Amino acid sequence: MWRWAFGGPVGALVVYEALRVLRGTPIDVVALKRMSVLDPMTVATTLAETAALLVPPVWRVTEWLAPLLVVVWVVVSSLGRMVVLRRVDAQLRARPRTVMVLQAVRMAALAGSFAAWLACLRKAAQFAVNGPIAMGQEPNLVLYCALMIVTTLGMFTLWAVVSWTLSVAPLLAMLRNLGVSASLAAAFRLGPMRSKLVEINLVMGIVKIALIVLALVFSACPLPFESVATPEFMTWWYVGVTVLYFVASDFFHVVRLVSYLELWKVYDVEGLLSHSG
Secondary structure, three states, rough: OOHHHHHHHHHHHHHHHHHHHOOOOOOOOHHOOOOOOHHHHHHHHHHHHHHHHHHHHHHHHHHHHHHHHHHHHHHHHHHHHHHHHHHHOHHHHHOOOHHHHHHHHHHHHHHHHHHHHHHHHHHHHHHHHHHHHHOOOOOOOOHHHHHHHHHHHHHHHHHHHHHHHHHHHHHHHHHOOOOOHHHHHHHHHOOOHHHHHHHHHHHHHHHHHHHHHHHHHHOOOHHHHOOOOOOHHHHHHHHHHHHHHHHHHHHHHHHHHHHHHHHHHHHHHHHHHHHHH
């Protein structure tokens, strides 16, 4: 519920600002409607011209909106995670400030991963599209799409493998009553738990990819009946698919948090037994 309490108002605010930018920007709507996948170069040119008009006003909105949303997200998500974990285990200590700082660190790392992903996509475009065009050849769009898919899946998997430390650090702060640096240091010194945490993160990453694929499949289901389906039906169908995706994603997010907690309990009991033995 805390995700929806954040996402609902933020979604409405983003839609409002997007509509305001669109109303104030002279976009060639007719050219956008004429776009076809059969003529990719014309589509690319049209999108580039549209982006050149939209980027300046969008950037002006982003300059004040993005920092505000990040700050609010850090606060809301930290308190939300803490409430969920304490509902699962009432013995966990409330560490709101520490959890907020750790969440801010995780957000910075996530932003860095997105920056690296975009840099890789620019390199792929330079290699498969801009390079051939500069030499007077046809751009290799199939190669570009293949590189884009491989890069996206690779970055997604890499984040799943390395981000477990940033995800488990707030839990350690609540379990051991630790500060920010101590929690991060403890997250890197979990011994035999490390492989299990990586496994959980990888499985949850695979589940997230599966949810995205299912959402794409369900979104494409009514396309063969598009000629007889009303625009209102198509709109509500896509809204329903989006809501179902977010509900499933939220559920598995909680599953991951609880998995971390239960795994810690198992290894903590085993450690006490071996120490007693």
